Amino acid sequence: MNLFSFPIVKTFLLLIFSILFAFYFHPFFLFLLIPFIYLVFKWKKYYYLIFFLSFSLYTYFYFPNSQKSQKKNFISQNKIRNYIERTFDNYLEKENKGLVFGLFLGDKTKLSFGLKEIFRKTGLYHILAVSGLHITIFAFVMLIIFNIFQIPFSLRYIFLIPLLFLYAGLCSFQPSILRAGLMFLFISFSYFLNRKTLPINNLFASGVLILLFSPLTLFKTSFQLSFLATFGILYLYPYFDTLINIKNNLIKNILISPFFVSLSAYLATLPIIISTFGNIPTAPVFANLVIIPLVSLIIPLILLVLFFSLFSPFFTLIFSYSLNFLLKILIILTKFFSQIFPLIGVKKEYGILFFLIFLSLIFFCYSFYQKNP
Numbered sequence: 001m002n003l004f005s006f007p008i009v010k011t012f013l014l015l016i017f018s019i020l021f022a023f024y025f026h027p028f029f030l031f032l033l034i035p036f037i038y039l040v041f042k043w044k045k046y047y048y049l050i051f052f053l054s055f056s057l058y059t060y061f062y063f064p065n066s067q068k069s070q071k072k073n074f075i076s077q078n079k080i081r082n083y084i085e086r087t088f089d090n091y092l093e094k095e096n097k098g099l100v101f102g103l104f105l106g107d108k109t110k111l112s113f114g115l116k117e118i119f120r121k122t123g124l125y126h127i128l129a130v131s132g133l134h135i136t137i138f139a140f141v142m143l144i145i146f147n148i149f150q151i152p153f154s155l156r157y158i159f160l161i162p163l164l165f166l167y168a169g170l171c172s173f174q175p176s177i178l179r180a181g182l183m184f185l186f187i188s189f190s191y192f193l194n195r196k197t198l199p200i201n202n203l204f205a206s207g208v209l210i211l212l213f214s215p216l217t218l219f220k221t222s223f224q225l226s227f228l229a230t231f232g233i234l235y236l237y238p239y240f241d242t243l244i245n246i247k248n249n250l251i252k253n254i255l256i257s258p259f260f261v262s263l264s265a266y267l268a269t270l271p272i273i274i275s276t277f278g279n280i281p282t283a284p285v286f287a288n289l290v291i292i293p294l295v296s297l298i299i300p301l302i303l304l305v306l307f308f309s310l311f312s313p314f315f316t317l318i319f320s321y322s323l324n325f326l327l328k329i330l331i332i333l334t335k336f337f338s339q340i341f342p343l344i345g346v347k348k349e350y351g352i353l354f355f356l357i358f359l360s361l362i363f364f365c366y367s368f369y370q371k372n373p
Contacts (some may be wrong), residue, residue, distance in 0.1 A: 010085035012204040014212075018216045073191040081105075087309045091320035096327040102128035102297065104199045104302050106171045123273070124288075127295050130171045131226055136298045138167055139184065145307070146254045146265070157188050175210065175223035179230070182206035200234045203227070212300025232268025237261050239365045257290070262288040271358055275351025290333060298326050351373060 030349045084105070088097045098110035106129050108116065119125045127133075142163055164184060168177045182204045190197035207227055210217050217223045226295045240260040262285045274280060301323040308315040 008204045008208060009199055012207050014069065015208060015211045015215075016218060019211065019218050025062075027030070032208070042049075042060070066068060082164075084170075084306060087316075091305060091316060092327075093324055095331070096324055099327055099331070100302060100323075103298060104130070104134075106130040106177065107173050118331075118334050118338050120332055120341045121281070121283075122278075122287055122341065123284035123343075124291055124334060124337070126229070127177055127291060129176045129222055129226070130174060130180075131176040132183070132230065133292065133295065134299060135164060135167075135177065135184055137296060138303070139164065141300050141303045154349065161185060161188060162178040175217050175220055177227035178210055179203075179206045179223070179226050182209055183230075188291040200231075203230050203234060221272065221276050225269050225294075228268040229265040233261055233264075236264040236361065236365060239368055240264060258289055258292070259285065262286075262292075266359060267361065271351050271355035273351075274346055274354055275348050278346060278348045280344040280346055282344060283337045286341070287333075287337040290331070291337075294326065294330055294333070298323065298330065301326065 018373055020049055028288065069215060085101075088100055092100060095112060095115065098112060101107040101110045108128055111128070119128060139160060142160050143156055146159065151159065161184075164181050168174075168181045171177045181198070183206050186197060187199075188201040210223070237260055240263065241257070244260070246256055246257055266285050270280070303322055304319045305316055308319060
């Protein structure tokens with residue numbers, strides 16, 4: 001998989017360089033400009049240079065004074081959030097309510113400090129950031145509901161896409177869910193157009209769109225972690241998959257493959273985790289094998305509680321009991337992993353070293369893909 005053969009990858013890297021150039025101009029960037037300008041003339045694609053200069057100026061002069069970073073919810077979104085909060089108040093225990101807000105809406109303000117610390121120490125804070133996992137489960141549940149109501153297949157995705165972006169709005173359009181929503185949108189379009197699309201292309205295309213309209217998102221930790229985790233899974237996991245030589249598909253699909261998926265995301269995000277938080281969580285690779293399947297059961301139950309609360313208190317009560325039980329299991333398991341796996345404190349400066357190691361791994365995989373296309 002030659003990353004640099006995709007124009008969208010070049011565009012994404014150019015966007016990042018433009019934003020960094022606009023906000024953190026340093027003499028070192030002049031040295032980076034030399035190979036960049038050389039490549040522009042070599043490719044004879046001068047619009048790259050024009051785009052770079054114009055977008056850098058646009059970012060520098062407009063966005064520092066822009067008020068677009070302020071989050072604004074529509075009245076309808078506020079009403080829906082209020083309804084969700086009332087439902088959780090009525091059917092969930094206090095500690096579970098805060099956890100559900102984190103799991104379902106990415107709102108960690110209602111989570112107790114103790115629980116936040118446990119998730120942070122285990123490196124499982126990512127499940128409280130609405131992302132691709134949540135989008136996939138949400139879409140799956142919605143498609144089942146559409147099937148129950150016998151909505152024509154051709155209309156299901158037409159109804160689903162607005163619902164996904166309504167969900168993203170309820171989550172305040174956090175970068176992680178916006179990235180996942182855009183990727184789902186690209187996949188849906190390719191499906192309707194009967195065209196094949198590469199997930200890695202969808203990832204970079206979503207990154208380009210987000211940064212075009214909101215360059216400051218580049219500096220948000222949630223965007224960096226979400227993008228790198230997805231990149232790690234899409235680019236590193238296929239290489240790890242070639243190392244798996246197990247004939248038993250059940251063991252491979254349930255245990256080995258999820259482990260390497262988790263490892264791929266972990267390795268990709270580790271430089272940012274170290275640079276931002278100054279620690280190395282040792283639990284995620286193993287804890288994800290248990291926590292992710294559990295969360296995959298919890299999110300559908302949240303949707304079922306909200307759905308039946310509209311017309312059936314009886315079924316709402318039944319599903320809320322199951323939801324409360326699974327949330328307690330989640331908390332117990334998270335506490336268990338926090339006690340078994342230590343959180344290793346390191347200097348934030350070491351993040352650069354781990355970033356170089358990660359780049360080396362990327363180039364190693366790049367060489368592998370070149371030899372084994």
